[in-house]
Amino acid sequence: MNAWFDYTVNGFVIGNIYALLAVGLALIYGVANLVNFAHGSVYVVGAYVGWAAITYLGTPLPLTILCVVIVSALVGVGIERIGLRPLHGSSRIAPLLATIGITLVLDQIVQLIFSPDPRAVPMQVPEWRIPLGGGTIGALDLLIAGIGLVSAVVLYGFLRFTKLGWAVRATAQDSDAALQMGVDINKVNMAVFAIASALGGLSGLLVGMYYNQISPAMSFEATLKGIVALIIGGLGNVPGAIAGSLILGLTESYGIALFGTSYRNLFAFVVLIAMLVWRPNGLFAGRRSLPPEPMTGTFITRSRPLKVPRWAVVAIIVVAALLPLTGHPYLLQIGANSLLYAMLALSLTLVAGTVGQISLGHAALLAIGGYASGLLALDGGWPVALAMPAAGLITAALGTALVFPAFRLTGHYVSIATLGIGEIVSLVILNWTGLTHGAIGLGGIPPLEIFGYDFGSVESTYWLSLVVLVLLALLQVRLLNSHLGRSWRAIRDDSVAARSYGVVGDRYKALAFGYGGFAAGISGAITAHIYSYINHETFSASISILALTMVILGGLGNVLGAVLGATLLIALPEAFRDLAEYRILIYGVVLLLLIRFRPQGLLGTV
Amino acid sequence: MAAFLEVRGLQKHFGGVTAVADALFDLREGELLSIIGPNGAGKTTLFNLISGLDAPDAGSVHFLGQDITRAAPERLARLGMARTFQHGRVFGNLSVLDNVLVGAHTRLRAVKPAVPVVGPLLEFALAAVRPAAVKAEEAALRDDAMRILSLFGERLLPRLDHPAFSLSYANRRRVEIARALALHPKLLLLDEPTAGMNPTETAEMQEVVHDLKRSGLTILLIEHKLEMVMRLSDRIIVMDDGRRIAEGLPQAVRNDPAVIEAYLGHRETGGAQQEAVP
Amino acid sequence: MSATEAALLRLDRINSFYGPVQVHFDLSMEVRAGQIVCLLGGNASGKSTTMKTILGLQRPRSGQVWFDGAEITGLPTPAIIRRGIGSVPEARRLFGAMTVRENLLMGAYTRSDRAAIAQDEERVLALFPRLRERLKQKAGTMSGGEQQMLAMARALMGRPKLIVMDEPTMGLSPLFVDRVLALIETINREGVTIFMVEQNASLALGIAHYGYVLQTGQIALDGPAAALLRDPRIRDAYLGGTTAA
Structure with missing residues (x-):
């Protein structure tokens, strides 16, 4: 019996951590119509900023939290301003691909600064546990629940009672109409990225404390879990994201109880696929149909592919x-x-x-x-x-x-x-x-x-x-x-x-x-x-991303381009072996530069 | 005799708004029927309901004696219904010729077997091996596509290899119509074929549609340029606010007070109308 | 020159394009302060693009837009709104999941004078008493006519010198059409200049001071509303393909 209580508490705590991630994803999706695949990177940044603040500056908990929130928010602003805003008006997949490039770059920077080895986050919360209902609740559980609750209340207040909050909601509903009310959409986007990233960074810090371990590799999983929670709640639905996160946390926790730890993620992804197949608009949406995509073929960049003569191929x-x-x-x-x-x-x-x-x-x-x-x-x-x-x-x-x-x-x-x-x-x-x-x-x-x-x-x-x-x-x-x-x-x-x-x-x-x-x-x-x-x-999964970079480098759909992209991305880093550490960073930067300046790739999309 | 296309009591609501309320008409073989009406009258929605892109809330559509209410668009394509789109939906990255060839998709022998797994695998094998029969078929389709493209004179023929996105707006509309004709349709649905065209281009398009009609093709046309509608149509249906407000021969419709009111407005039309109608 | 000086809004030889298609051909027109001016035209005549050009949602390839004595061509939309233009977009475009009150306050987004905003809210609600009963209701749950009123009230909340309206009577029942038109006249009497795009010529000319008829991106006809209402060429501009010259 008491084990089940503990699993519930654990599921709830993890759910809260997911919620901090998913809420940000929902906000970003709302105003920018974008699933931010770089969200996990902010979470890693938050975890490491917290670790560094405690380790090097000896900050007390409230100050640690403040540091994490501020730095993460700044990173979010940077992502929006440098990575995404210049892509306004480009093809529909460009921002999505850009967030992938951003995540490669950010994760690698964190890894270069802090090394890929896992670190332990010093515990800043007393170690006591209260016996309750056959199980126990610790101070950290309460802290995480508290932060989750406070964040939700603050966010609610912001969206409901402040002018910028109205602008965020208005933009999410109809950005054109918001523009005609005088709303500066760029400012709204930036604010949303700042808020979402602050929450994501906070989530990273808390998870570091909870598992007493952080590493740059946890970025990918965080993005995935946030997205799963987001899909359960429905894209762009903020309260839905919170509910989805709690459902996901509890499902995982009970799944572990029944089948063991190695099944945790399997549960999450099976839930994801089931949702996508049966309820792509989330548990709480009335409509089941997918939202329509924009009308005509702006999905990939228009270009005239380079014609390579047959003799050259031979x-x-x-x-x-x-x-x-x-x-x-x-x-x-x-x-x-x-x-x-x-x-x-x-x-x-x-x-x-x-x-x-x-x-x-x-x-x-x-x-x-x-x-x-x-x-x-x-x-x-x-x-x-x-x-x-x-x-x-x-x-x-x-x-x-x-x-x-x-x-x-x-x-x-x-x-x-x-x-x-x-x-x-x-x-x-x-x-x-x-x-x-x-x-x-x-x-x-x-x-x-x-x-x-x-x-x-x-x-x-x-x-x-x-x-x-x-x-x-x-x-x-x-x-x-x-x-x-x-x-x-x-x-x-x-x-x-x-x-x-x-x-x-x-x-x-x-x-x-x-x-x-x-x-x-x-x-x-x-x-x-x-x-x-x-x-x-x-x-x-990093091979999937690498392959995508190759394909974009060569030109989407271009057979020769795919071969060229693969050759360049595998062979070139070898030519600069001294830079081996920077390899992923280079991939990320290449991807970002391509999306920005040559979206059709080297040989052109077909 | 059963009508070629039979539309009965079609209705469609979006949220609280009624886009199509009780559409009802018959289309006879070889006829050119035009649907006109002000913006937001529900014409394009009606097209979408007939062509399977949207499902009606009530009512039925019969085509060649078959019930095609809520039928998938791919089935309608196989039955011989082809349509163009209001804002033009060419395949932007495909060449002009490839766009037209996609129109002939349902005529390919390779796509015919609808057996699951085996059908697609066979199709794949034919595409990979390309036996003589497939090559001959492809060559015949190409000739046919060239013939269709030549309906537009020298507008498209010099641009066979150009990607559709690089074409002028008028040429994209022509490609759309050529693509529809490549299906060898029994029924052609044209949604504003001359939108965005200047008077010369409009006159050319009118000629093309006229020739198609003369060749016996059955056509359902949405068009705003009323002069063209008056010249081409056998019959006209006027829609406003999702309902049919008039139907008849071009001249009668043109002088129908209800039509004039629909276009110019509901109130105080008296004075203007008396002077305007000869 | 005096006529030009009295113009609150002026479009000067605008050429705009939608993709490769030219929508406006040297379009020039003006809206005098204190008047109701309507822009009429059939489908695809370029009315909506005119609206977008004024609001800065679409940049003309050449030509200028002047408002209140200053050029606003190419300014970002929020900057144009800030200068005193309120918008009632086509199909209303309310924030459906927000309350009526929040929609009103979004209309005052460019302002920060809290006391005056509260005053204006009272003033607007006096003009649209129906909205007062529904302040806490979600805007999306109201009827079409009520939504149109909210859209107008929302535009008024910015204390604009000019309100531009895109098809304010579209999709409304005759009863609401009358009411909306009466309200437009009332707003105008309170000193707000109105520029409206309408398909329904008779209705618009019934309340307007001046009218322009747009045909394939050019002004085919213009004049005082009363004169236009009696002009037979207006029918050709809508129904015929023949140019009304």
């Missing part, structure tokens, strides 16, 4: 094929790595660029491919030459089936859904010990060997990857030039008009995800056989 392939003759094993290793990433980028450029479904969970396809091939070879005893193509087909089928429920979603919802599905895949791999060997991972995967020929050497790995990539790329170009290509692009440009001409969205999205799953699955399979060991973290 020349590139020839040069690439001759690379092993240089006898540079290190170079070849990077080359092979680039080729494997290029396969992933091919897959993503089709799904995100050609069909316009911005997938943020693409690394999961690598994981499925890697595990499928590894398990077939290892536990099934299949020859590697058969296991790899089979893995490609399994990934195609499984990947498509997993995303299928999300096909009716559009815009931001697709990104959120694919992010959630990606996490579910990695959690299932972690927890389905019977099949995947669980946390131990897959060890001793047989090396690349095709019909007796050993591809274990660097050269042969490279050549094999090159052949596979060229075949996949040629096939993709062929598909793009067929009626499939124009149907895919028609769906992206205007799904309503496409339907009116009989182009059924589900069918063509499934074909795109199927082919994309195959390409990514093969890449994952080859990787697994090269590495000989993989686990649930080998294909992490």
Whole structure:
């Protein structure tokens, strides 16, 4: 009995922490129509500012809180002013992609300043616990509940009784009308980012105290949890976000009670997908239909793609094929790595660029491919030459089936859904010990060997990857030039008009995800056989983001661009090895600069 | 004889506002019927209800004897209904030619098998392998698309490879109509085909629509340029506030006091009207 | 020149575009202080764009907008509102989830004189007694006619010199149309200049002092309202494609 009481208290406390995050996301969505994927970064900033204030300045709790609130709010203002406001008037996905770039940059800056190692936040609250109803409540529980409550009351008062608060609500309801009342929308946006970030930073500090540990890596999970709570409550619904957070906190806590800690996140993401499929407008919305997207094809940047002559493509392939003759094993290793990433980028450029479904969970396809091939070879005893193509087909089928429920979603919802599905895949791999060997991972995967020929050497790995990539790329170009290509692009440009001409969205999205799953699955399979060991973290979510950066760099939908983007982003950081620490930072900055100054990528969107 | 298109008691409300109240009309084969009326009269909503983009709250639509109330737009496309959109919804990043070819989507043999899983896989295989039959079909579609594009003279032919977003507004409207014609429709719904066009372009468009009508195509037209409506239509329906306020031959409608009132206003029209109507 | 000096609002050779389409062709017009001026025209004649140009929601490619003796072309919308223009947008555009009172106070957003705002609230509520009963009600739950009144009251709360109205009678029942028109006249008598865009020519000319008829981005016809009301060319401007020259 008392255990259940403790689980309830715990769920409630975690719910409060989520609420501080989700409320900010809801406010931002309200005024800016944007799901802020950088929100977790502010939370990390808040946690570290708190840690630094206590550690270096010895601040008492109220002062710590003040420091966190002020610095986080300033970071929020910076995000709005530097990262997002200049994108006003650009294509619809630009701000969403920018928040991804911002999160890469911010997390990396925190990591560079404070090191990636976890830190313990000194406890600033007395350690006593009150026995209550069979369980106990500690001072920290009360503090968190108190801060949650006070924040909610202050926020309510702000929105209800201050002029700026009215302006925020008015802007959220109808920004054009608010403008005609004399409201300065930029000021409102900035205020909202400041408030949302202050709350997010506070949340980070509290979570640091609660778990007595902080690390830059917790940013991603915080963003995800905030978004899940937001979706439960309904995008842009502030009270809904609070309710959604408490529901999420309690669900997780009871889930842990029933199944164990490793299932915590699985619960959260299953709830997310269920909500997206059945109640995309949140638990509290009357309407079930999705809000309409703006009318015409402004989703991706308009451009005329660069025409690369056929002989140049042939020349590139020839040069690439001759690379092993240089006898540079290190170079070849990077080359092979680039080729494997290029396969992933091919897959993503089709799904995100050609069909316009911005997938943020693409690394999961690598994981499925890697595990499928590894398990077939290892536990099934299949020859590697058969296991790899089979893995490609399994990934195609499984990947498509997993995303299928999300096909009716559009815009931001697709990104959120694919992010959630990606996490579910990695959690299932972690927890389905019977099949995947669980946390131990897959060890001793047989090396690349095709019909007796050993591809274990660097050269042969490279050549094999090159052949596979060229075949996949040629096939993709062929598909793009067929009626499939124009149907895919028609769906992206205007799904309503496409339907009116009989182009059924589900069918063509499934074909795109199927082919994309195959390409990514093969890449994952080859990787697994090269590495000989993989686990649930080998294909992490950061790879999804990296792949997206490659695809944007090359030009969305552009086959050659995807290969170029992968090569540049894998090879260039190697050329500047002294800067290895700054690698992610560079990716983030590249992404931000691209979105701002060359949204069509190097070779142009197709 | 059953009507080609039969609209009975269609209603649509948005919140408290009635966009379409009890729409009722028949369209005969080969006829050109125009729907006119002031802004906000519910014309485009009516189009959306007929073409499956919006579901009516009540009423029914029959097309070629089949009940198509609340049918999905892709089904209507297969049945041979094509439409254009009020503000123009071309596929911005597709070339002019590709836009028109998307219009021919339902005619492709590869998309015909509606069997789940197998159908799409077969379609995928045909696109990847591209046997001679598929190549021939694609070539025939291209020829057909060129023929359709040539209806607009030299307006679009020199721009086959241009992405649609780079076209002038008038050319985008032409691409939309070409895309609709590529479906080989039995019924064509045109929503303000001349919006944003200057008088010369409007006259050209009028010619094109006239030719289509003469070739026997059944057309439902929404248009604001009344001169064009008067010249082209076999019959006109006038809508105001979601209801039909008049129906008939062009000349009769033009002089109908209710119509004049709908356009010029409800009050104190007496003086203006007497002088205006010859 | 004297006529120009008396103009509270003046549009001077405006050329504006919507994407690649030119909407206004050298459009010039003026609104004299103290008058009700209406801009008439059929569908797609460029009326709404005129409104957007005045409010700074859309920037003309060339030409100038003058208000109260100063050029306001290209100013951000809030700055234009601050100079004394109130807006009653098309389809009202109330803040539906906010209360009637909050909507009124949003109308006074550019002001900070609390005492005077409270006074104006009283004055406006005296003009629109129906709103007083509903101060705490959510604006979105009111009927169309009541919403139109709130939209007008909201615009008045900014103490504007000029109120621009986009189709104030659209979608209203005849009873409310009469009431809204009467209120427009009352507001005008209290010294507020009115510029309204209307599709319903007879109604608008019935209360206006001066009217302009817009046809494909150009003024086809203008004159004192009483004269326009009797002018047969107005029918051609709406119904015919022929130019009313």
